Amino acid sequence: MGEWIRFWIVAVILTAGILCFVLETVGIFRFGYVLNRMHAAGIGDTMGLLLIVLSLMIASGWSFDTGKLLLLIIFMWLTSPTSTHFLSMVEINTNPDIGSHVRKMRTDPDQDRGSV
Amino acid sequence: MSVETAYQYLYLGALIVLGILMGCMLIRSIIGPRITDRILCINMIGTLVICTIAILSRRQEEGYLVDISLIYAMISLLTVLILTSVYNRKRPDQDAGGTASAPDGAQPGSSEEESHG
Amino acid sequence: MKETFRSWINGETDPIEELLDSWEESDPDREERKSLSKERIRTFMEQPGELSAVRQIRNRYTRIYYIVAVLSCIFLSVVLLYTVSLMPGLGKVNPRATEVSDRYIEKGVEETGAVNAVAGMILDYRAFDTLGESHVLFTALICVMILLRIDRKNQRTGYEDYYTIRNDIYYDLSGDPILRTMGRALLPCILIYGIYILLNGQNSPGGGFSGGAVIGAGLILFSAAFGMKAADRFLNMKTCSVITFVSLAFYSFAKGYVFFIGANGLENPIPKGTPGAIFSGGMILPLDIAVGCVVSITMFGFYSLFRRGSIGMDVNYDSFSKKERKAGGEET
Incomplete structure (x- = not known):
């Protein structure tokens, strides 16, 4: 009986993680611009991975593999924001008509200096 | 139905869904209008593959497969980093105070042309 | 003859320079x-x-x-x-290829001392094959070096431009604080993990190739996060060639004689140890380390050569830059 309870917990969390990835894919197809698509991509990178790996940790019980899976979560949570940061940097630096997608936050630097 | 078979079916279903999502990402990376779209989709495929390998390690009861997914995570980070450093160029119309970290005129093509002439 | 050879080694003259058609000078129009x-x-x-x-x-x-x-x-x-x-499925019998693998599975641990059958196979039974693979990597590195290396012969600009192109031919990520923080947190773990894979090759999946790849990726990440100058401090052309040469020479001496003797080679002086311990498997651990060194240097060398045309700054870079400056001054 206990095994079955554990199985259902695993199933629910795993399905939630897969749903996160499905949502991410839908978002990547539905959004119109890269910087918007990154929001959708972030769902899978953080929540989806967390839920799937968490379910696997519950399924595997307390063993050496659990530590490795925890390491995987920490690793991905450190690396995927970094890569997203660089991607947005590339987009802003290379897109010639970025102004039509993004509102410019910083005004003319001379005016800034004058106001300060 | 025993618990083991139930686990097997669960993992199998998850793997199939992840495979379909990977195909969708591939399509998006083909039709993605800009280069960043493509790099983003490749990054997402990397995440999906990492999850797939983690599930596979549970399905086959082989703990060392998690090591492979760790390595894959690092390689996917490196992919994005190197592609970024290749494709990141300053816009021609950018004003001088635009981004602080952009290089000043580090365009290899122009400098090479100068050196030829 | 000796003088010519020495100057060729030092990179001052090229004996076959006249034989090669240097199109830049012989093509005025x-x-x-x-x-x-x-x-x-x-x-x-x-x-x-x-x-x-x-x-x-x-x-x-x-x-x-x-x-x-x-x-x-x-x-x-x-x-x-x-x-x-x-x-065939996991654990199923494959009728096509069981003759050799039966032997590996039944007697592998006993004969090689490695729990990981793959490591025992590629570094003991088929060590000569792996020797060829590492030499292929070395040859690939040499070819890329021939094609892409920028040195005093083929550089076309002055000192300042030369330095700029070398370092900033692509966008330099090393000024980014986010990448630096992440690198400071992750790099030690990555390198230690690579060394773990490398040293534990005979007991768990991994070994020379994968461990070397992880270490090489860690080196690439290091040079991307902290700048090429930081990587130059411990890896330049000389250290790279020394490490690669020593590893390949060690491997060749350790296993190359099998080619002449045939069969199983000589009796191994290193004891096999208990299977499962770190120091087990006889020659497998040193060979793993040699292969790992070659693979990691090859990966980092590819990245560095494609990125800026050299592995590290040249050893006698300062002297030749002064020479270049003097020559430029005389011309103008």
């Missing part, structure tokens, strides 16, 4: 031809009918290109999936 082709392109672009026809053809072929690309992707994935479906 190159500029002329360049301007001529530019002129031809300009006149071609000015004709309206021609240009639209070219555009039409190009559009048509672009569409065909897309279709062929998608079809070949689908074909390739179908072929690969079919191949996977032909493979």
Whole structure:
């Protein structure tokens, strides 16, 4: 009986993680611009991975593999924001008509200096 | 139905869904209008593959497969980093105070042309 | 003869320089031809009918290109999936290839002392094959070096431009605080993990190739996060060649004699140890380390050569830059 309870917990969390990835894919197809698509991509990178790996940790019980899976979560949570940061940097630096997608936050630097 | 078979079916279903999502990402990376779209989709495929390998390690009861997914995570980070450093160029119309970290005129093509002439 | 050889080793002269056709100097009318082709392109672009026809053809072929690309992707994935479906399942008996693998599985641990059957196979039974693989990597590195290396012979700019191009031919990520923080947190873990894979190759999956790849990726990440100058402090051309040469020479001496003796080689002086311990498997651990060194240096060398045309700064860089400056001054 206990095994079955554990199985259902695993199933629910795993399905939630897969749903996160499905949502991410839908978002990547539905959004119109890269910087918007990154929001959708972030769902899978953080929540989806967390839920799937968490379910696997519950399924595997307390063993050496659990530590490795925890390491995987920490690793991905450190690396995927970094890569997203660089991607947005590339987009802003290379897109010639970025102004039509993004509102410019910083005004003319001379005016800034004058106001300060 | 025993618990083991139930686990097997669960993992199998998850793997199939992840495979379909990977195909969708591939399509998006083909039709993605800009280069960043493509790099983003490749990054997402990397995440999906990492999850797939983690599930596979549970399905086959082989703990060392998690090591492979760790390595894959690092390689996917490196992919994005190197592609970024290749494709990141300053816009021609950018004003001088635009981004602080952009290089000043580090365009290899122009400098090479100068050196030829 | 000796003098010539020494100066060749030091990189001062090239004995076959006259034999090679240096097209830059022996081609005085190159500029002329360049301007001529530019002129031809300009006149071609000015004709309206021609240009639209070219555009039409190009559009048509672009569409065909897309279709062929998608079809070949689908074909390739179908072929690969079919191949996977032909493979025997995990733990199933494969009737085609059991004769050799039976021997490996039954007597592998006893004969090689390695729990990981793959490590025992590639570094003991088939060590000569792996020797060839590491030499292939070394040869690839040499070829890339021949094609891409920037040194005093083929550099075309002065000192300052040279330095700039070398360091900033691509966008330099090392000024980014986010990447630096992440690198400071992750790099020690990555390198230790690579060394763990490398040293534990005979007991768990991994070994020289994968451990070396992880270490090489860690080195690439280091040079991306902290700048090429930081990587230059411990890896330049000289250290790279010394490490690669020592590893390959060690491997060749340790296993190359099998080629002449045949069969199983001589009796191994290193004891096999208890299977499962770190120091087990006889020669497998040192060979793993040698292969790992070669693989990691190759990976980092590829990255560094493609990125800026050299591995580290040249050893005697300062002296030759002064020479260049003097020469430039005399010309002007």
